[in-house]
Amino acid sequence: MEFNEYRQLDELDRQIAVLLQEKARMPFTRIADELGVTERTIRSRVAQMQEDGILSLVGVVNPIKVGLNVQTYIQVAVIPQRMEEVVSALKALDEVRWIVFTTGKYPLMLEVLTRDYDDLSEFLMNRLNRIESITSTQVITVLKKLKSRFNFIR
Numbered sequence: 001m002e003f004n005e006y007r008q009l010d011e012l013d014r015q016i017a018v019l020l021q022e023k024a025r026m027p028f029t030r031i032a033d034e035l036g037v038t039e040r041t042i043r044s045r046v047a048q049m050q051e052d053g054i055l056s057l058v059g060v061v062n063p064i065k066v067g068l069n070v071q072t073y074i075q076v077a078v079i080p081q082r083m084e085e086v087v088s089a090l091k092a093l094d095e096v097r098w099i100v101f102t103t104g105k106y107p108l109m110l111e112v113l114t115r116d117y118d119d120l121s122e123f124l125m126n127r128l129n130r131i132e133s134i135t136s137t138q139v140i141t142v143l144k145k146l147k148s149r150f151n152f153i154r
Contacts, residue, residue: 009054012037016045017055024057068113070120071142074128075106082133083107089131095123106138 009017012035019031028042035042049055063071078086090096090110097111114120124139 009049012041013045013049013054016042017049020046020055020057063113067115070114070116071145072112072114072120073140073142074110074112075102075138075140076108076110076134077106077136078108079133079135080107086131086133093123093127095119095127106136 015035016031019026019034028039028046032039032042046055046057050057063069076086076090087099087108090099090108095112095114097113100109101107102109112120112123114123120141124137128134128137
């Protein structure tokens, strides 16, 4: 499947995806029973959705439960000609969970997870600020999560 191509989910695929996003470890036999199809059909549909990149069955770690208590978003401005080298340097930093390319004054946004504010300060002063070609940053610390979910299909 090409990058810009996607396949439309039919109703059965959509129902399977809804059940799995609610409970990823739900047995295929139970899904089959709920949807009135065979387990083989469920296995085949799930395998096809995984192959097409529609569905990933992965474990999601709760950062707070493993000691990463401070979640921070950092907007990053970069010398445009140095974007690739900055992104490469950012990818190498363990604290950086994701990097996205955005519009506006700050073309990059990062999500950074640290144990505490001392670790965040150390990250900012001794790691992020030492990457050449970053011209400015804006640091946004999450004070309280008001909603967090991974359900995309209803």
